[in-house]
Amino acid sequence: MKTVTAGAAAAPGAPPPVAKKGVLGTRPWVAACFLLPALVLLGALVLYPIGYSVFRSFFGADGSSFVGLDNYGELFSNEGIRTAIRNNVIWVVLAPTVSTALGLIYAVMTERIRWGTAFKLIIFMPMAISMLASGIIFRLVYEQDPDRGVANAVWVGVHDTFAESSAYPGARPRPDSGMARTAGGSFTTESAVRAGDPANLPLVGIPPAEMPKEAAGAEQARPEGGKITGTVWLDFVPGGKGEPGRIDSGEKALSGITVEAVRDGEVVAKATVGDDGTYSLPAAADGAQLRLPGSNFAEQYNGVDWLGPSFVTPAIIGSYIWMWAGFAMVLIAAGLAGVPRELLEAARVDGATEWQVFRKVTVPLLAPVLAVVLVTLMINVLKIFDLVYIIAPGATLDDANVLALQLYLSSFGADSDQGVGSAIAVLLLLLVLPVMLVNIRRIRRERRR
Amino acid sequence: MSTSAEPAVAKAAQTPGPAPGRKPSAASRLAARASGGLAQGILVLIALFWLMPTLGLLISSLRDPTDISSSGWWQVFTEPAQLTAENYSALFDNDVVVGSLWTTVLITVPSTVLVVVIGSLAGYAFAWLDFPGRDWLFLLVVGLLVVPVQVALIPVSKLFNTVGIFETTIGVITFHTAFGLPFAVFLLRNFFAEIPRELLEAARLDGAGELRLFTRVVMPLGGPAIASLGIFQFLWVWNDMLIALIFADGSSPPITVALQQQVRQFGNNIDILAPGAFVSMVIPLAVFFAFQRQFVSGVMAGAVK
Numbered sequence: 001m002k003t004v005t006a007g008a009a010a011a012p013g014a015p016p017p018v019a020k021k022g023v024l025g026t027r028p029w030v031a032a033c034f035l036l037p038a039l040v041l042l043g044a045l046v047l048y049p050i051g052y053s054v055f056r057s058f059f060g061a062d063g064s065s066f067v068g069l070d071n072y073g074e075l076f077s078n079e080g081i082r083t084a085i086r087n088n089v090i091w092v093v094l095a096p097t098v099s100t101a102l103g104l105i106y107a108v109m110t111e112r113i114r115w116g117t118a119f120k121l122i123i124f125m126p127m128a129i130s131m132l133a134s135g136i137i138f139r140l141v142y143e144q145d146p147d148r149g150v151a152n153a154v155w156v157g158v159h160d161t162f163a164e165s166s167a168y169p170g171a172r173p174r175p176d177s178g179m180a181r182t183a184g185g186s187f188t189t190e191s192a193v194r195a196g197d198p199a200n201l202p203l204v205g206i207p208p209a210e211m212p213k214e215a216a217g218a219e220q221a222r223p224e225g226g227k228i229t230g231t232v233w234l235d236f237v238p239g240g241k242g243e244p245g246r247i248d249s250g251e252k253a254l255s256g257i258t259v260e261a262v263r264d265g266e267v268v269a270k271a272t273v274g275d276d277g278t279y280s281l282p283a284a285a286d287g288a289q290l291r292l293p294g295s296n297f298a299e300q301y302n303g304v305d306w307l308g309p310s311f312v313t314p315a316i317i318g319s320y321i322w323m324w325a326g327f328a329m330v331l332i333a334a335g336l337a338g339v340p341r342e343l344l345e346a347a348r349v350d351g352a353t354e355w356q357v358f359r360k361v362t363v364p365l366l367a368p369v370l371a372v373v374l375v376t377l378m379i380n381v382l383k384i385f386d387l388v389y390i391i392a393p394g395a396t397l398d399d400a401n402v403l404a405l406q407l408y409l410s411s412f413g414a415d416s417d418q419g420v421g422s423a424i425a426v427l428l429l430l431l432v433l434p435v436m437l438v439n440i441r442r443i444r445r446e447r448r449r
Numbered sequence: 450m451s452t453s454a455e456p457a458v459a460k461a462a463q464t465p466g467p468a469p470g471r472k473p474s475a476a477s478r479l480a481a482r483a484s485g486g487l488a489q490g491i492l493v494l495i496a497l498f499w500l501m502p503t504l505g506l507l508i509s510s511l512r513d514p515t516d517i518s519s520s521g522w523w524q525v526f527t528e529p530a531q532l533t534a535e536n537y538s539a540l541f542d543n544d545v546v547v548g549s550l551w552t553t554v555l556i557t558v559p560s561t562v563l564v565v566v567i568g569s570l571a572g573y574a575f576a577w578l579d580f581p582g583r584d585w586l587f588l589l590v591v592g593l594l595v596v597p598v599q600v601a602l603i604p605v606s607k608l609f610n611t612v613g614i615f616e617t618t619i620g621v622i623t624f625h626t627a628f629g630l631p632f633a634v635f636l637l638r639n640f641f642a643e644i645p646r647e648l649l650e651a652a653r654l655d656g657a658g659e660l661r662l663f664t665r666v667v668m669p670l671g672g673p674a675i676a677s678l679g680i681f682q683f684l685w686v687w688n689d690m691l692i693a694l695i696f697a698d699g700s701s702p703p704i705t706v707a708l709q710q711q712v713r714q715f716g717n718n719i720d721i722l723a724p725g726a727f728v729s730m731v732i733p734l735a736v737f738f739a740f741q742r743q744f745v746s747g748v749m750a751g752a753v754k
Contacts, residue, residue: 028579028580028581030578030659031574031578031579031580031583032580034570034571034573034574034578034659034663035570035571035574035575035580035586037567037570037571038567038568038570038571038630038634039571039586041567041623041626041627041630042590042593042627042630042631044608044627045601045605045608045623045624045627045628046593046596046601046627046628046630046631047589047593048604048608049600049601049603049604049605049608050596050600052603052604052607053600053601053603053604056603056604106495109488109491109492110492112485113485113488113489113492118496119492119495119496121738121741122496122499122500123495123496123499124745125503125734125737126499126503127737127748128684128733128734128736128737128744129688129730129733129734130687130688130689130690130705130729130730130733131688131690132688132690132705132708132709132726132729133506133688133726133727133729133730135712136506136708136712136722136723136726137502137503137505137506137726138502139712140502140505140506140509140522140719140723141501141502141505147519147520147521148517148518148520148521149521150501150502150505150521150522150523153521153523322499322502327748330745330748330749331748331749334749379595379597382597383597383598383599385599385690385691386690386691389690389709390709390712394713404597404599404691407599407602408599408602408691408694408695411602411603412602412606412695418603421602421603422603424599425597425599425600425602425603426600428597428599428600429596429597429600432595432596432597435595436592436594436595436596437592439591439592439594439595440588440591440592443587443588443591444588447584
């Protein structure tokens, strides 16, 4: 603060030589006129409510019965409020740190890139829109159905690339085909198979529309000496012309299905059904039973239940990071611009790698900015409401609960208890109190100078 | 804390000059270029990743409800014929939605103007006028910067009930003005305090009174800070849902509340929600792109809020 006026004039013990009547020589009542609107509003709508909330928190739901600290006890005994407190802790730990870390990475990465400004605009843009709009945006992102929600579409895509997905969910043998359902969703033949005797395994239960388009017609497997052969196919043609158990023309091969030969509970041989529906097991399978393992028929992988009970809070935190990483990035980038170039260059000349320069020079120099960003985000996260209220579906709203939401529900919800609501408000205020005191001390120091 | 309107985005984007002295070897230059290329590639991916959610909303808002419920928005890349403005024309035929947009304007504009005017008056008094208890009062304002709005919900709802402005637009405006003031006073006092003393004294010698000094000298010089504050407050009020949820008139709510009421049946009415959300974003985004610098400096100054 470089002005000599404001601070010095009012500093106790050091009366300024001139300007006795005031900085600009005005009378106090003029100042009062300038201040009045602000002070009235602040007093009535900010200051007074603090006092009232503290007072109200000692009274019951009806507002007239004194209950002492019962409302505060309720904060830690009520299951819903405890969930809210636990979630708030997760929020306060995760959201600011991840946002700040991303902001730092983005700020450093874009520093020397020509289109860095465009990048920053894209990352920063979500800050301008409402949490309601962001909430709706992320409700769409987190839709469960991988055909609609982009998060699950990507996730299922990645999952299916690395894990084999079953080709024929829901397929099953005909009831009279001599196969029975066995453990793990598998199907096993009731009798043992003999080499040279084609063992056909007709399946049903797949709507023709869900068959892969490239599926070929099924062929009768040719007997091979000493081997066990057979066909696995969809024993059904639209129109009902097919005969059960026979490979009719137009019936499709179920390529890719795994066939196992099992003897005394041990898998002795294994084969995969070819494009024409045929398989062939070695002689070792002679006398064994054939089993179609359950992995052939497992339901399709459907992705993560993002808004289910266990993931709902991290999922909403993800949307918050999307909104606020840009804020961290912009503040950190401004701080970065103030870092003396010579320091970084000196470190590089001394042979430091880029990572070392980042770790040992840039980050320590940015520490004050990082602290401001973290604290600002923590205060902000403490009050998080809109995102949770919008993104969490009714079924998991309780699992996603946070203090500000609980306060709203307790105070204005169906069976409201404004005593508890006030206690939550006071708790929130106590949590920001340290920051408030630090702010006041900092301004006092600046003005003394 | 800097209070001047610094164009942070632009400033931080300036590329530093090449390293002085030592010429890098060809090999290290090549390596640097390759890693630079990789870094740029990663940044492009991140930027696309960051755009995707918004893009999803925009495209969803342009699809038929039956298309939305049967397939993902990315289908339009293969079937662009799915795009239709049908949802938007239905939205603008919907009186509730149009009315709620108007309510939002009716709340946002006065809240912004009032905060700027009242905040400037107080900021000027704190910066240049002398009165007893000035320092204490200013520290009090600084203390109020971080008070969560939640603290005021119950008490102010009771207060407004007594005065008779609970669930009215006036009430919402009053609430937003009051909670915008600590930041406004803080920002503007610091900015006004930097005005050269000689300028004010010269105007005083010319016979300007307090009010004239304020309107003719202080306010114009405070332009950048006032712009930052105005944009910040505008976005804050436009985007607010919580205060409107409690204090606004339920029969003509602002757009955020109108949309919130639809969210509970999420899935059945995405043809209203998606375009509605997008329409509610258009004004803030326009303001953001038009006044990025002021917005950024407002954000920086308000980092404690």
